[in-house]
Amino acid sequence: MKKVVLASASPRRKELLLKFNIEPIIIESKIEERISPNETAEQIAMALSFEKANKVAKELKNDEIVIGADTIVVFEDKILGKPKSPEEGMTMLKLLSGKKHEVITGIAIIQANSNKKIIDFEKTVVKFRNLTNEKIKNYINTGEYIDKAGGYAIQGLGGVLVEYIEGCYYNVIGLPIYKLDLLLERHFNLSLL
Numbered sequence: 206m207k208k209v210v211l212a213s214a215s216p217r218r219k220e221l222l223l224k225f226n227i228e229p230i231i232i233e234s235k236i237e238e239r240i241s242p243n244e245t246a247e248q249i250a251m252a253l254s255f256e257k258a259n260k261v262a263k264e265l266k267n268d269e270i271v272i273g274a275d276t277i278v279v280f281e282d283k284i285l286g287k288p289k290s291p292e293e294g295m296t297m298l299k300l301l302s303g304k305k306h307e308v309i310t311g312i313a314i315i316q317a318n319s320n321k322k323i324i325d326f327e328k329t330v331v332k333f334r335n336l337t338n339e340k341i342k343n344y345i346n347t348g349e350y351i352d353k354a355g356g357y358a359i360q361g362l363g364g365v366l367v368e369y370i371e372g373c374y375y376n377v378i379g380l381p382i383y384k385l386d387l388l389l390e391r392h393f394n395l396s397l398l
C-alpha cells in the first residue's frame with residue numbers, strides 16, 4: 206500500500222486506521238476551526254477536513270495519500286463542538302437527552318503533489334436514551350467528555366447513553382471506514398481489503 210499520512214492529532218482516527226491495516230504517518234494539522242453561519246453542517250465538516258488535509262499535503266515532497274477528517278455533532282440545526290468546561294458538557298448532554306441528533310464527519314483525501322483530491326461526508330443518526338441529571342453528572346465526572354464533539358464518546362462509557370444509531374458506527378468515532386475504502390477504491394485505485 207502507498208504511504209498514507211493522517212493529518213490528525215486524534216488518537217481515535219489513528220487507532221481506527223491501525224485496526225484496518227493501515228499504518229499511517231501522523232502529521233498533526235492545526236487549523237482554526239472557523240464555522241461560517243451561511244454553510245450547512247455538511248459543508249462545514251467537509252471544508253474543515255479539506256483544510257486539515259491540504260495544509261499537510263502542501264508540505265510533502267512525494268505522492269503520499271493524505272487523509273483529513275472533521276467530526277461535528279448537530280442537534281436541531283445547532284452545531285455542538287467540543288465542550289470547553291464540565292458545565293458546557295452537562296448542557297450539551299441535557300440537550301441531547303431522549304432525542305435524536307446527527308454526527309457528521311467530513312473526509313478529505315488528497316494525493317500530495319498531484320491534483321487528485323476528493324471530499325465527501327458521512328452522516329449517522331444517534332438516539333440518546335432519557336438521561337437523569339444524576340446520570341449526566343456521573344458521566345461528566347468520568348472526564349470522558351473532554352475532547353469529544355457533543356461531549357460524549359460512544360466507544361467508551363458514553364455507550365451507556367446511546368439507545369441506538371442509524372448508520373455507520375465508525376463515523377461517530379471520527380472516521381467512516383467503509384466510505385474511506387469506497388473513496389480510495391473509486392478515486393485512488395487502493396483498498397483496505
Ligand SMILES: Cc1cn([C@H]2C[C@H](O)[C@@H](COP(=O)(O)OP(=O)(O)OP(=O)(O)O)O2)c(=O)[nH]c1=O
Nearest residue numbers: 213214215275276353354357358359377378379
Ligand atoms: C460523538 C463522538 C465524537 N468523538 C470524537 C471524534 C473526534 O476525534 C472528536 C471531534 O473532533 P475533530 O475536530 O473531528 O478531531 P480532533 O480534534 O479529535 O482531531 P484532529 O482535528 O487533529 O483531526 O470527537 C468520539 O471519539 N466519539 C463520539 O462518540
